[in-house]
Amino acid sequence: MPVIKKPLGTIRITARTRTPKGKIFSPGEEYQYYSIIERRECSCGEKKGKLMYRLYKTSYGLVPVTKAIII
Numbered sequence: 001m002p003v004i005k006k007p008l009g010t011i012r013i014t015a016r017t018r019t020p021k022g023k024i025f026s027p028g029e030e031y032q033y034y035s036i037i038e039r040r041e042c043s044c045g046e047k048k049g050k051l052m053y054r055l056y057k058t059s060y061g062l063v064p065v066t067k068a069i070i071i
Contacts, residue, residue: 007032011056011068019061030071031058 011033013025025031033056042049054065 005034007034008036009033010071011058011063012071013063013068015067017063017067021061023061025060025063025067031060031063033058033063033070036065037062 009032010030013027013029013031016027017025019025035057037055037057039052039055040049041052055062056065056068
Protein backbone atom coordinates (compact mmCIF):
# COMPACT_ATOMS: atom_id res chain seq x y z
CA MET A 1 0.00 0.00 0.00
CA PRO A 2 1.50 3.41 -0.98
CA VAL A 3 2.12 6.08 1.61
CA ILE A 4 -0.15 9.09 1.16
CA LYS A 5 1.19 12.30 2.68
CA LYS A 6 -1.25 15.06 3.61
CA PRO A 7 -0.32 18.68 2.86
CA LEU A 8 0.46 20.99 5.79
CA GLY A 9 -1.29 23.96 4.19
CA THR A 10 -1.53 26.26 1.20
CA ILE A 11 0.92 28.89 -0.02
CA ARG A 12 0.35 31.82 -2.38
CA ILE A 13 3.22 32.88 -4.64
CA THR A 14 4.15 36.58 -4.24
CA ALA A 15 7.09 36.82 -6.67
CA ARG A 16 7.97 34.98 -9.87
CA THR A 17 10.37 32.07 -9.36
CA ARG A 18 11.62 29.16 -11.43
CA THR A 19 12.79 25.66 -10.47
CA PRO A 20 15.92 24.12 -12.00
CA LYS A 21 13.67 21.66 -13.89
CA GLY A 22 11.87 24.55 -15.60
CA LYS A 23 8.59 24.92 -13.67
CA ILE A 24 7.67 28.61 -13.40
CA PHE A 25 5.69 29.83 -10.38
CA SER A 26 3.80 33.06 -11.15
CA PRO A 27 2.44 35.57 -8.59
CA GLY A 28 -1.09 34.83 -7.40
CA GLU A 29 -0.96 31.04 -7.91
CA GLU A 30 -1.74 28.78 -4.95
CA TYR A 31 -0.13 25.42 -4.16
CA GLN A 32 -0.27 22.85 -1.36
CA TYR A 33 2.99 22.51 0.58
CA TYR A 34 4.14 19.36 2.34
CA SER A 35 7.14 20.48 4.41
CA ILE A 36 9.56 23.33 5.08
CA ILE A 37 13.18 22.53 4.24
CA GLU A 38 16.07 24.40 5.91
CA ARG A 39 19.50 24.54 4.24
CA ARG A 40 22.44 25.24 6.56
CA GLU A 41 26.15 25.96 6.02
CA CYS A 42 27.34 22.93 7.96
CA SER A 43 25.68 19.55 7.58
CA CYS A 44 27.49 18.22 10.66
CA GLY A 45 24.42 18.26 12.93
CA GLU A 46 20.72 18.91 12.99
CA LYS A 47 20.65 22.51 14.29
CA LYS A 48 24.30 23.48 13.85
CA GLY A 49 25.56 25.93 11.28
CA LYS A 50 24.21 29.21 10.00
CA LEU A 51 20.81 29.07 8.29
CA MET A 52 21.28 29.94 4.60
CA TYR A 53 17.68 29.71 3.36
CA ARG A 54 14.32 27.96 3.80
CA LEU A 55 12.13 26.37 1.13
CA TYR A 56 8.53 25.15 0.85
CA LYS A 57 8.30 21.67 -0.68
CA THR A 58 5.40 21.34 -3.14
CA SER A 59 4.53 18.56 -5.56
CA TYR A 60 5.81 20.76 -8.41
CA GLY A 61 9.15 21.76 -6.85
CA LEU A 62 10.76 23.88 -4.15
CA VAL A 63 9.71 27.50 -3.53
CA PRO A 64 11.82 29.93 -1.43
CA VAL A 65 10.04 31.20 1.71
CA THR A 66 10.80 34.79 0.69
CA LYS A 67 8.74 34.38 -2.52
CA ALA A 68 5.55 32.90 -1.01
CA ILE A 69 3.23 33.33 1.97
CA ILE A 70 1.11 30.83 3.89
CA ILE A 71 -2.64 31.40 3.55
